[in-house]
Structures are given as C-alpha cells and as structure tokens.
Amino acid sequence: MTGNQIEGLVGMLATFGLLVLMVLPSVIGIVRDRRIDRQIREAQEDGESRVRHEKETQKSSSRSTVPSTATWYAEGRRSKKLVNS
Template sequence: METFVNTTVALLTVLALFLVLALPSLIGLRHEWRVDRELRAARESARPAQKSSSKPTEPSTATWYAEGRRSKKLVSS
C-alpha cells in the first residue's frame, strides 16, 4: 500500500511540474491564436473597402525621369 501512495504522489508531482512548466507556453499559444483570429477578421472586413483594381500603380515616365535627374544632381554636388 505504501508503494502505491509513493507512486501516486510521485506521479502527481511530475504532472504538477509539467503543468507549471507548460502553462506559460499554453497561455502564449492561446494569445497568439486570438491575435491571429482578430487579424483575420480585420483583413476580411477591410477587403470590400479596397479599390477594385489590385494592380499596383507605376510612376509615369516623366516622374521616373525627374527622380533620376534629382538623384544625379545630389550625387554630383
């Protein structure tokens, strides 16, 4: 009977230590899941408000040329 009690106490001690060590990780994992869920919901609610065209806009040739000229002036002076 004494062996059974010792074994049970040892098992409960190991389980308690495991819970103490694993609890911060489990709490962090739960927090990460909540943040992911909130980000997903925000992304879904923001989609209809976006522009219909998903193609990124490119600067015109004149803008590209002017920026190139500005950068050359800064380098040469």
C-alpha cells in the same frame, strides 16, 4: 494501498503537476497568438471589403494630383532639416 504505492502515487502526481505548470504558459501563449491572428485576419478582410466598397462608390476626377507649391516647399524644408541635424 501500501506506503510504497502511496509514495509512488504522490510522486507521479507531483511530476504531472510540474509538467502541467511548465507547459501551461506555452499553451496560453499559443491560444493567445491564434486569437490575435484571427482578429488581424478579420480586420484585413473587413478593410479589403471597405476599400472595395469605397472604390465602387468613389467618383473619378479628371484633375491632376500634382502637389501644390506649399507642399513641395514644406517637403524640401523637412529634408534639409534632417540632413543638417
């Protein structure tokens, strides 16, 4: 190989190396995002199946779900604090 060919090869390898260094963070980010998306999707599917299982095993109650007086009073106090401050 002549000196010009070696120079061209070194220049081409340097350019390719810089391209890899520029693209690598993006590729790593894409792979990481896909992994996180897959984990979220699996967690949602697990949660849905757990909720479905709980609904099947849950006993229905004939009692009303009206909040107690203490809960109603506490809610009123909290909203007044937010308005005054």
